[in-house]
Amino acid sequence: xxxPTITPASAVNTALRIGPHTVLPPVVLAPMAGIxxxxxxTLCREFSGGKGLFVSEMITTxxxxxxxxxxxxxxxxxxxxxxxxxxLYGVDPATVGKAVRMIADEGLADHIDLNFGCPVPKVxxxxxxxALPYKRPLLRAILREAVAGAGGLPVTMKMRKGIDDDHxxxxxxxxxxxxxxxxxxxxxxxxxxxxYGGTADWDAIARLKEHVPEIPVLGNGDxxxxxxxxxxVRETGCDGVVVGRGCLGRPWLFADLxxxxxxxxxxxxxxxxxxxxxxxVRHATLLGEWIGDEAxxxxxxxxxxxWYLKGFAVGSEMRxxxxxxxxxxxxxxxxxxxxxxxxxxxxxxxxxxRTSGNGRVVLPDGWLKDPYDxxxxxxxxxxxxxxx
Numbered sequence: 001x002x003x004p005t006i007t008p009a010s011a012v013n014t015a016l017r018i019g020p021h022t023v024l025p026p027v028v029l030a031p032m033a034g035i036x037x038x039x040x041x042t043l044c045r046e047f048s049g050g051k052g053l054f055v056s057e058m059i060t061t062x063x064x065x066x067x068x069x070x071x072x073x074x075x076x077x078x079x080x081x082x083x084x085x086x087x088l089y090g091v092d093p094a095t096v097g098k099a100v101r102m103i104a105d106e107g108l109a110d111h112i113d114l115n116f117g118c119p120v121p122k123v124x125x126x127x128x129x130x131a132l133p134y135k136r137p138l139l140r141a142i143l144r145e146a147v148a149g150a151g152g153l154p155v156t157m158k159m160r161k162g163i164d165d166d167h168x169x170x171x172x173x174x175x176x177x178x179x180x181x182x183x184x185x186x187x188x189x190x191x192x193x194x195x196y197g198g199t200a201d202w203d204a205i206a207r208l209k210e211h212v213p214e215i216p217v218l219g220n221g222d223x224x225x226x227x228x229x230x231x232x233v234r235e236t237g238c239d240g241v242v243v244g245r246g247c248l249g250r251p252w253l254f255a256d257l258x259x260x261x262x263x264x265x266x267x268x269x270x271x272x273x274x275x276x277x278x279x280x281v282r283h284a285t286l287l288g289e290w291i292g293d294e295a296x297x298x299x300x301x302x303x304x305x306x307w308y309l310k311g312f313a314v315g316s317e318m319r320x321x322x323x324x325x326x327x328x329x330x331x332x333x334x335x336x337x338x339x340x341x342x343x344x345x346x347x348x349x350x351x352x353x354r355t356s357g358n359g360r361v362v363l364p365d366g367w368l369k370d371p372y373d374x375x376x377x378x379x380x381x382x383x384x385x386x387x388x
Contacts, residue, residue, distance in 0.1 A: 016216055016240040018053065018111055019154025019183050021083045025261030026240025027052040027229070027254065028186070029247065030220060031087040031113065031158070034303070038078050039286035043279070044247065045081070047269075048254035053085055058115050061090030061099035062382035075108055076290075083110035087158070089118065090142065091128045092382055097145030104151040112150060114142070116159040116173070119192040121362035127377050130160045130192035131363055133173040138374040143180035154183040158220070158242070161204050163361050164193035167368060170204060174212040186218040186242045192361045196245070196354040206236040218242050225349045226253070226260035226268065245353035249307025251279065270344035273312050277335040280308050284331055295326050307352055311345030314338055 016026030029036060029044055034057065041054040056074060063071040077084045086109040090096035096114075103109050116139070118129030133139050146155050157177055162168035170187055177185055187208050189200035200221025209217040216239035219232045229241045247253040252269040259267065271279070283304060288297025305323045314322075318338065325331040364377075 014239070016053075016184075016218070018083075018156060018216075020152070021053070021111060021154065023053045023240065025051060025258055026218070026233075027257045027261065028218060028240060028242045029054040029254070030186075030242045030244030031055045031057050031115070032244055032248075033057050035248070037074065037287075037290065038076060038081075039283060039290050040251065041081065042078055042286055043251040043283055044254045047252045048258050050080075051258050052254060053083065053111070054081070055085040055087050055113055058087050058089045058118065059099075060382065061088050061092075061095045064088070064099045065095060065102060077109075085109060085111040085113060087113040087115050088146075089115040089123065089128060090382060091126060091132060091138070091377060093138070093141040093145040095382055096142050097149045100146045100149035100153075100155070104149060104153050110153065112146065112153055112155050113186075114146060114155065114157040116157055117186075117188050119160065119195050119361065124192060125362040125364065126382070127364050127367060131163060131361065131367065133159055133169040134163055134167055134367065134371050135374050135377065136169075136172060136176060136371055138377055139173060140176050140180060143177060143182055147181040155181070156184040156186065157182055158186040158188070160188045161191045161201060163363070163368070164191050170208055171211050174208050174217075178212050178214050182215065184216040184218060184239070185212065186220050188242075189219070189221040193359055202232060202236050205232070205238050209237045209239075216240065220244065222351075224351055226256035229257055230260055245351070248353045249304055249310060250352070251283075272340065272344065273338060273342040274340035276308055276312070277338065277340060280304070280335065281328065281332050284328060288328065294328055298325055298327055298331055301331075310352055311348030312338075312342055 014026060016023040029041065036055060036057045044054055059071055059074060075086060086103060088096065088099055090099065100112055103112060115129060116133050123129035124131040159170060159173055161170045174185055187205050189202055189204050202219065205217065205219040218240040219236055219238040220242035223229050223232060223241055223243050224246045232238060232241055252271065256268045284298050284301040287300050288294040291297050291300065302323050306319065309319060322334045325334060
Protein backbone atom coordinates (compact mmCIF):
# COMPACT_ATOMS: atom_id res chain seq x y z
CA UNK A 1 0.00 0.00 0.00
CA UNK A 2 1.45 3.39 -1.02
CA UNK A 3 1.72 5.98 1.72
CA PRO A 4 2.95 9.31 3.12
CA THR A 5 5.52 9.42 5.88
CA ILE A 6 4.42 9.85 9.48
CA THR A 7 6.37 12.45 11.44
CA PRO A 8 7.98 10.88 14.54
CA ALA A 9 7.27 14.04 16.52
CA SER A 10 3.57 13.18 16.30
CA ALA A 11 3.95 10.29 18.74
CA VAL A 12 1.74 9.92 21.81
CA ASN A 13 3.40 6.76 23.05
CA THR A 14 1.58 6.06 26.32
CA ALA A 15 0.13 2.80 27.60
CA LEU A 16 -3.46 2.29 28.64
CA ARG A 17 -4.07 0.01 31.61
CA ILE A 18 -7.29 -2.01 31.65
CA GLY A 19 -6.95 -4.00 34.84
CA PRO A 20 -4.05 -6.42 34.28
CA HIS A 21 -3.95 -5.67 30.55
CA THR A 22 -1.63 -3.15 28.95
CA VAL A 23 -2.98 -1.63 25.73
CA LEU A 24 -0.17 -0.01 23.79
CA PRO A 25 -0.81 2.07 21.82
CA PRO A 26 -4.03 3.09 23.61
CA VAL A 27 -6.36 2.31 20.72
CA VAL A 28 -9.68 0.44 21.06
CA LEU A 29 -12.05 -0.84 18.38
CA ALA A 30 -15.54 0.31 19.33
CA PRO A 31 -18.25 -2.34 19.58
CA MET A 32 -20.55 -2.01 16.56
CA ALA A 33 -23.65 -4.13 16.01
CA GLY A 34 -23.28 -6.47 13.07
CA ILE A 35 -19.76 -5.23 12.40
CA UNK A 36 -17.22 -6.11 15.11
CA UNK A 37 -17.64 -9.85 14.92
CA UNK A 38 -14.62 -12.16 14.97
CA UNK A 39 -13.81 -11.82 11.23
CA UNK A 40 -13.70 -8.02 11.30
CA UNK A 41 -11.70 -8.02 14.53
CA THR A 42 -9.25 -10.40 12.85
CA LEU A 43 -8.71 -7.99 9.97
CA CYS A 44 -8.22 -5.01 12.28
CA ARG A 45 -5.79 -6.95 14.48
CA GLU A 46 -3.79 -8.11 11.48
CA PHE A 47 -3.34 -4.56 10.25
CA SER A 48 -2.42 -3.36 13.75
CA GLY A 49 0.17 -6.09 14.21
CA GLY A 50 -1.83 -7.41 17.15
CA LYS A 51 -1.63 -4.10 19.02
CA GLY A 52 -4.69 -2.47 20.58
CA LEU A 53 -7.92 -3.75 22.10
CA PHE A 54 -10.74 -5.11 19.93
CA VAL A 55 -14.20 -5.39 21.46
CA SER A 56 -17.02 -7.72 20.42
CA GLU A 57 -20.35 -6.45 19.20
CA MET A 58 -23.02 -5.95 21.85
CA ILE A 59 -24.03 -9.08 23.78
CA THR A 60 -27.36 -9.02 25.59
CA THR A 61 -27.05 -10.29 29.15
CA UNK A 62 -30.38 -12.12 29.13
CA UNK A 63 -29.51 -13.91 25.89
CA UNK A 64 -26.11 -14.87 27.26
CA UNK A 65 -27.52 -16.26 30.49
CA UNK A 66 -30.08 -18.23 28.49
CA UNK A 67 -27.29 -19.45 26.17
CA UNK A 68 -29.09 -18.22 23.06
CA UNK A 69 -27.54 -19.91 20.02
CA UNK A 70 -26.81 -16.67 18.14
CA UNK A 71 -25.31 -15.11 21.24
CA UNK A 72 -23.01 -18.06 21.87
CA UNK A 73 -21.82 -17.72 18.26
CA UNK A 74 -21.10 -14.00 18.77
CA UNK A 75 -18.86 -14.63 21.79
CA UNK A 76 -16.59 -17.03 19.90
CA UNK A 77 -13.10 -15.59 19.76
CA UNK A 78 -10.27 -16.48 17.42
CA UNK A 79 -7.49 -18.40 19.17
CA UNK A 80 -5.11 -15.48 18.54
CA UNK A 81 -7.31 -12.86 20.23
CA UNK A 82 -5.88 -11.55 23.47
CA UNK A 83 -7.22 -10.04 25.55
CA UNK A 84 -10.70 -11.28 24.67
CA UNK A 85 -13.12 -8.40 25.14
CA UNK A 86 -16.93 -8.68 25.41
CA UNK A 87 -19.37 -5.81 25.53
CA LEU A 88 -22.54 -6.49 27.51
CA TYR A 89 -25.91 -4.75 27.38
CA GLY A 90 -28.42 -5.09 30.19
CA VAL A 91 -30.91 -3.15 32.30
CA ASP A 92 -31.55 -5.57 35.15
CA PRO A 93 -28.79 -5.68 37.79
CA ALA A 94 -29.46 -9.33 38.67
CA THR A 95 -29.29 -10.47 35.05
CA VAL A 96 -26.15 -8.42 34.40
CA GLY A 97 -24.58 -9.98 37.48
CA LYS A 98 -25.43 -13.50 36.29
CA ALA A 99 -23.96 -12.81 32.85
CA VAL A 100 -20.74 -11.40 34.26
CA ARG A 101 -20.33 -14.32 36.65
CA MET A 102 -20.93 -16.73 33.77
CA ILE A 103 -18.16 -15.06 31.76
CA ALA A 104 -15.78 -15.11 34.71
CA ASP A 105 -16.57 -18.65 35.89
CA GLU A 106 -16.39 -20.19 32.41
CA GLY A 107 -13.40 -18.17 31.21
CA LEU A 108 -15.32 -16.74 28.26
CA ALA A 109 -13.43 -13.43 28.12
CA ASP A 110 -10.64 -11.42 29.72
CA HIS A 111 -12.37 -8.04 29.82
CA ILE A 112 -15.99 -6.90 30.14
CA ASP A 113 -17.32 -3.61 28.80
CA LEU A 114 -20.81 -2.39 29.68
CA ASN A 115 -22.95 -0.59 27.10
CA PHE A 116 -24.51 2.67 28.26
CA GLY A 117 -24.09 4.44 24.95
CA CYS A 118 -26.35 2.82 22.37
CA PRO A 119 -28.96 5.35 21.09
CA VAL A 120 -31.13 3.06 18.92
CA PRO A 121 -34.86 3.05 19.78
CA LYS A 122 -35.20 -0.69 20.47
CA VAL A 123 -32.61 -0.27 23.24
CA UNK A 124 -33.57 3.12 24.72
CA UNK A 125 -37.31 2.36 24.75
CA UNK A 126 -36.45 -0.37 27.28
CA UNK A 127 -34.47 2.09 29.38
CA UNK A 128 -31.15 0.67 28.22
CA UNK A 129 -28.08 1.98 26.47
CA UNK A 130 -27.74 5.76 26.52
CA ALA A 131 -31.05 6.14 28.40
CA LEU A 132 -29.92 4.21 31.46
CA PRO A 133 -27.37 6.54 33.15
CA TYR A 134 -30.20 9.04 33.77
CA LYS A 135 -31.45 6.64 36.45
CA ARG A 136 -28.51 7.03 38.81
CA PRO A 137 -29.49 4.31 41.33
CA LEU A 138 -30.05 1.79 38.54
CA LEU A 139 -26.68 2.58 36.99
CA ARG A 140 -25.01 2.14 40.37
CA ALA A 141 -26.78 -1.17 41.01
CA ILE A 142 -25.75 -2.58 37.61
CA LEU A 143 -22.14 -1.52 38.03
CA ARG A 144 -22.01 -2.94 41.56
CA GLU A 145 -23.35 -6.32 40.43
CA ALA A 146 -21.01 -6.42 37.44
CA VAL A 147 -17.87 -5.60 39.39
CA ALA A 148 -18.81 -8.01 42.18
CA GLY A 149 -19.41 -10.83 39.71
CA ALA A 150 -16.34 -10.24 37.60
CA GLY A 151 -13.80 -11.65 40.01
CA GLY A 152 -10.44 -10.56 38.68
CA LEU A 153 -11.75 -9.44 35.29
CA PRO A 154 -11.69 -5.70 34.63
CA VAL A 155 -15.05 -4.02 34.02
CA THR A 156 -15.25 -0.87 31.90
CA MET A 157 -18.16 1.16 30.55
CA LYS A 158 -18.98 3.16 27.44
CA MET A 159 -21.48 6.00 27.58
CA ARG A 160 -22.67 9.21 25.96
CA LYS A 161 -22.95 12.73 27.37
CA GLY A 162 -26.58 12.19 28.25
CA ILE A 163 -30.03 11.83 26.77
CA ASP A 164 -30.18 15.36 25.34
CA ASP A 165 -28.84 18.81 26.17
CA ASP A 166 -31.37 19.16 29.00
CA HIS A 167 -30.50 15.80 30.55
CA UNK A 168 -26.70 15.54 30.74
CA UNK A 169 -25.46 12.63 32.82
CA UNK A 170 -21.81 11.90 32.03
CA UNK A 171 -20.22 13.58 35.05
CA UNK A 172 -22.57 11.92 37.56
CA UNK A 173 -22.16 8.59 35.76
CA UNK A 174 -18.39 8.92 35.81
CA UNK A 175 -18.30 9.52 39.54
CA UNK A 176 -20.63 6.55 40.18
CA UNK A 177 -18.38 4.37 38.03
CA UNK A 178 -15.30 5.29 40.05
CA UNK A 179 -17.11 4.63 43.33
CA UNK A 180 -18.27 1.19 42.14
CA UNK A 181 -14.87 -0.02 40.97
CA UNK A 182 -15.09 0.41 37.20
CA UNK A 183 -11.64 0.21 35.63
CA UNK A 184 -12.02 2.72 32.78
CA UNK A 185 -14.67 4.83 31.04
CA UNK A 186 -15.15 5.61 27.34
CA UNK A 187 -17.18 8.70 26.47
CA UNK A 188 -18.78 9.33 23.09
CA UNK A 189 -19.00 13.10 22.89
CA UNK A 190 -22.63 13.18 21.74
CA UNK A 191 -26.01 12.88 23.41
CA UNK A 192 -28.44 10.11 22.56
CA UNK A 193 -30.60 12.68 20.77
CA UNK A 194 -27.74 13.51 18.42
CA UNK A 195 -27.32 9.87 17.41
CA TYR A 196 -24.39 10.31 14.97
CA GLY A 197 -25.18 13.81 13.73
CA GLY A 198 -23.39 17.07 14.29
CA THR A 199 -19.91 17.29 15.77
CA ALA A 200 -18.68 15.29 18.74
CA ASP A 201 -18.04 17.39 21.84
CA TRP A 202 -14.43 16.73 22.70
CA ASP A 203 -14.58 19.32 25.49
CA ALA A 204 -16.88 16.92 27.36
CA ILE A 205 -14.17 14.26 27.16
CA ALA A 206 -11.69 16.73 28.70
CA ARG A 207 -14.19 17.59 31.45
CA LEU A 208 -14.72 13.92 32.29
CA LYS A 209 -10.98 13.34 32.47
CA GLU A 210 -10.67 16.20 34.96
CA HIS A 211 -13.68 14.92 36.91
CA VAL A 212 -12.47 11.32 37.34
CA PRO A 213 -8.66 11.45 37.44
CA GLU A 214 -8.62 8.15 39.35
CA ILE A 215 -9.22 5.97 36.28
CA PRO A 216 -8.47 6.09 32.54
CA VAL A 217 -10.87 7.99 30.30
CA LEU A 218 -11.10 7.14 26.61
CA GLY A 219 -12.47 9.46 23.96
CA ASN A 220 -14.84 8.48 21.17
CA GLY A 221 -16.43 10.42 18.34
CA ASP A 222 -15.26 11.87 15.00
CA UNK A 223 -11.97 9.98 14.76
CA UNK A 224 -11.69 9.56 11.01
CA UNK A 225 -7.90 9.37 10.77
CA UNK A 226 -4.83 8.66 12.85
CA UNK A 227 -4.19 12.39 13.04
CA UNK A 228 -7.66 12.88 14.54
CA UNK A 229 -6.80 10.34 17.23
CA UNK A 230 -3.58 12.10 18.16
CA UNK A 231 -5.35 15.46 18.20
CA UNK A 232 -8.07 14.11 20.51
CA VAL A 233 -5.49 12.91 23.02
CA ARG A 234 -3.62 16.20 22.93
CA GLU A 235 -6.72 18.39 23.14
CA THR A 236 -8.60 16.46 25.82
CA GLY A 237 -5.91 14.75 27.87
CA CYS A 238 -7.76 11.45 27.49
CA ASP A 239 -5.87 8.22 28.07
CA GLY A 240 -6.81 6.54 24.81
CA VAL A 241 -9.19 6.55 21.88
CA VAL A 242 -12.13 4.38 20.83
CA VAL A 243 -12.55 4.16 17.05
CA GLY A 244 -15.84 3.16 15.48
CA ARG A 245 -17.26 4.38 12.19
CA GLY A 246 -13.87 5.59 10.95
CA CYS A 247 -12.75 2.01 10.31
CA LEU A 248 -15.85 0.90 8.38
CA GLY A 249 -14.55 -0.49 5.11
CA ARG A 250 -11.10 0.53 6.27
CA PRO A 251 -9.63 -1.96 8.77
CA TRP A 252 -6.13 -0.76 7.80
CA LEU A 253 -6.88 2.40 9.82
CA PHE A 254 -5.47 0.45 12.76
CA ALA A 255 -2.10 0.26 11.01
CA ASP A 256 -2.19 4.05 10.74
CA LEU A 257 -3.16 4.42 14.39
CA UNK A 258 -0.36 2.19 15.64
CA UNK A 259 2.25 3.93 13.52
CA UNK A 260 1.03 7.39 14.48
CA UNK A 261 0.92 6.71 18.21
CA UNK A 262 4.36 5.12 18.13
CA UNK A 263 5.75 8.07 16.19
CA UNK A 264 8.01 5.84 14.12
CA UNK A 265 8.99 6.31 10.52
CA UNK A 266 5.94 4.46 9.28
CA UNK A 267 3.43 5.17 6.58
CA UNK A 268 -0.27 5.77 6.38
CA UNK A 269 -2.07 3.14 4.34
CA UNK A 270 -3.32 4.44 1.01
CA UNK A 271 -4.34 1.24 -0.77
CA UNK A 272 -5.14 1.08 -4.44
CA UNK A 273 -8.49 -0.34 -5.45
CA UNK A 274 -6.72 -3.61 -6.27
CA UNK A 275 -5.50 -3.85 -2.67
CA UNK A 276 -8.91 -2.89 -1.32
CA UNK A 277 -10.54 -5.59 -3.47
CA UNK A 278 -8.19 -8.20 -2.00
CA UNK A 279 -9.20 -7.17 1.53
CA UNK A 280 -12.88 -7.32 0.55
CA VAL A 281 -12.54 -10.91 -0.65
CA ARG A 282 -10.62 -11.87 2.49
CA HIS A 283 -13.26 -10.24 4.70
CA ALA A 284 -16.07 -12.14 2.95
CA THR A 285 -14.04 -15.37 3.17
CA LEU A 286 -13.51 -14.97 6.91
CA LEU A 287 -17.21 -14.32 7.43
CA GLY A 288 -18.11 -17.51 5.57
CA GLU A 289 -15.65 -19.55 7.61
CA TRP A 290 -16.93 -18.05 10.86
CA ILE A 291 -20.59 -18.61 10.01
CA GLY A 292 -19.88 -22.01 8.47
CA ASP A 293 -21.54 -21.19 5.15
CA GLU A 294 -19.93 -19.35 2.24
CA ALA A 295 -23.17 -17.90 0.85
CA UNK A 296 -24.31 -16.58 4.23
CA UNK A 297 -20.87 -15.08 4.77
CA UNK A 298 -20.99 -13.23 1.44
CA UNK A 299 -24.53 -12.06 2.16
CA UNK A 300 -23.42 -10.75 5.55
CA UNK A 301 -20.55 -8.97 3.81
CA UNK A 302 -22.88 -7.03 1.50
CA UNK A 303 -23.33 -4.17 3.96
CA UNK A 304 -19.57 -3.50 3.84
CA UNK A 305 -19.34 -3.04 0.07
CA UNK A 306 -20.22 0.66 -0.05
CA TRP A 307 -17.81 1.47 2.76
CA TYR A 308 -14.89 -0.28 1.08
CA LEU A 309 -15.60 1.40 -2.27
CA LYS A 310 -16.13 4.90 -0.85
CA GLY A 311 -14.56 7.49 -3.15
CA PHE A 312 -13.47 5.11 -5.89
CA ALA A 313 -14.78 5.52 -9.44
CA VAL A 314 -17.21 2.61 -9.49
CA GLY A 315 -20.49 3.03 -11.33
CA SER A 316 -23.81 2.75 -9.56
CA GLU A 317 -24.79 -0.40 -11.48
CA MET A 318 -21.56 -2.16 -10.52
CA ARG A 319 -21.95 -1.07 -6.90
CA UNK A 320 -25.44 -2.56 -6.93
CA UNK A 321 -24.17 -5.80 -8.47
CA UNK A 322 -21.43 -6.18 -5.88
CA UNK A 323 -23.90 -5.48 -3.08
CA UNK A 324 -26.11 -8.43 -4.06
CA UNK A 325 -23.47 -11.11 -4.66
CA UNK A 326 -24.04 -14.53 -3.09
CA UNK A 327 -20.74 -16.35 -3.57
CA UNK A 328 -17.03 -15.63 -3.26
CA UNK A 329 -16.49 -16.33 -6.94
CA UNK A 330 -19.23 -13.90 -7.92
CA UNK A 331 -17.75 -11.23 -5.64
CA UNK A 332 -14.21 -11.78 -6.93
CA UNK A 333 -15.30 -11.80 -10.56
CA UNK A 334 -17.24 -8.58 -10.12
CA UNK A 335 -14.28 -6.87 -8.49
CA UNK A 336 -12.01 -7.99 -11.34
CA UNK A 337 -14.16 -5.95 -13.74
CA UNK A 338 -13.26 -2.71 -11.98
CA UNK A 339 -10.41 -0.35 -12.87
CA UNK A 340 -8.24 -1.80 -10.12
CA UNK A 341 -5.24 0.48 -10.63
CA UNK A 342 -7.11 3.44 -9.15
CA UNK A 343 -5.15 5.07 -6.31
CA UNK A 344 -6.65 5.80 -2.92
CA UNK A 345 -9.24 8.57 -3.48
CA UNK A 346 -8.75 12.07 -2.12
CA UNK A 347 -11.22 12.63 0.71
CA UNK A 348 -11.90 8.95 1.38
CA UNK A 349 -10.51 9.33 4.91
CA UNK A 350 -13.47 11.46 5.96
CA UNK A 351 -16.73 10.54 7.70
CA UNK A 352 -18.32 7.22 6.85
CA UNK A 353 -21.22 5.22 8.20
CA ARG A 354 -24.18 6.90 9.84
CA THR A 355 -23.77 10.68 10.10
CA SER A 356 -27.37 11.82 10.60
CA GLY A 357 -28.95 13.09 13.77
CA ASN A 358 -32.36 12.27 15.13
CA GLY A 359 -33.31 14.82 17.76
CA ARG A 360 -35.62 12.40 19.50
CA VAL A 361 -34.93 9.61 21.94
CA VAL A 362 -37.51 6.87 22.44
CA LEU A 363 -37.84 6.31 26.19
CA PRO A 364 -40.11 4.38 28.55
CA ASP A 365 -43.18 6.34 29.68
CA GLY A 366 -42.29 8.81 32.43
CA TRP A 367 -38.57 8.03 32.24
CA LEU A 368 -37.47 11.66 32.65
CA LYS A 369 -39.78 12.55 35.57
CA ASP A 370 -37.33 11.54 38.28
CA PRO A 371 -33.72 10.42 37.82
CA TYR A 372 -33.89 8.53 41.11
CA ASP A 373 -37.18 6.67 40.55
CA UNK A 374 -36.36 3.29 39.02
CA UNK A 375 -39.75 1.67 39.52
CA UNK A 376 -40.91 -0.36 36.57
CA UNK A 377 -37.46 -1.34 35.36
CA UNK A 378 -37.11 -5.10 35.64
CA UNK A 379 -35.71 -8.14 33.91
CA UNK A 380 -38.66 -7.89 31.51
CA UNK A 381 -36.92 -4.89 29.95
CA UNK A 382 -33.99 -7.03 28.86
CA UNK A 383 -33.58 -7.64 25.14
CA UNK A 384 -33.57 -11.33 24.24
CA UNK A 385 -31.17 -11.13 21.29
CA UNK A 386 -27.61 -9.91 20.89
CA UNK A 387 -25.89 -7.83 18.26
CA UNK A 388 -27.57 -4.49 18.84
